[in-house]
Amino acid sequence: SAVISQKPSRDICQRGTSLTIQCQVDSQVTMMFWYRQQPGQSLTLIATANQGSEATYESGFVIDKFPISRPNLTFSTLTVSNMSPEDSSIYLCSVERPLGSGEQYFGPGTRLTVT
């Protein structure tokens, strides 16, 4: 498994502002993933973040709205930009461990409420 931490654990933000969520892993990983879970819904993949390259976004998600950084092999950030109440969700990062296993382990999530 992997030890993954996220900051902040929760936040309440005003519409029009931006929030950056941090994801820290206890050891180096090749790929990190960002998911969104809207209230009462399932999880949806936002993007895949590889170190040293631009993130790959899924259909319906764009870099301007969800810019991602991956400065090293243990850390990534997701920014939710120009927030609206529809962005209220739990945002989770995950990593594949061990490499090639397909097993993904998730951080505890960041619960975002936009007012």
Place this chain on the structure above:
Amino acid sequence: AQKVTQAQTEISVVEKEDVTLDCVYETRDTTYYLFWYKQPPSGELVFLIRRNSFDEQNEISGRYSWNFQKSTSSFNFTITASQVVDSAVYFCAPDKAAGNKLTFGGGTRVLVKP
């Protein structure tokens, strides 16, 4: 693209009863993984089991067992002798073997009453 259907939105049982969660998936991939995850009320997502598409042998791990039928694209999950701590939302998720992109089903909420 992959699609996952968990037809049961909520299941309520009494402690010690068995619970079987259904999962039917659609995929064009010939090789893939199948996963079950658990999300307790605290919100974190917990990895439970993984299955490879080329291995249809069903297994038991403690109180968990699963039934993978590739011919019907089903990957059902059973909790034996349920406990209150099993109360959670359970997600089925197939994954492209080389893509590592989990596609989550809608989830089944399990409520185990004492």
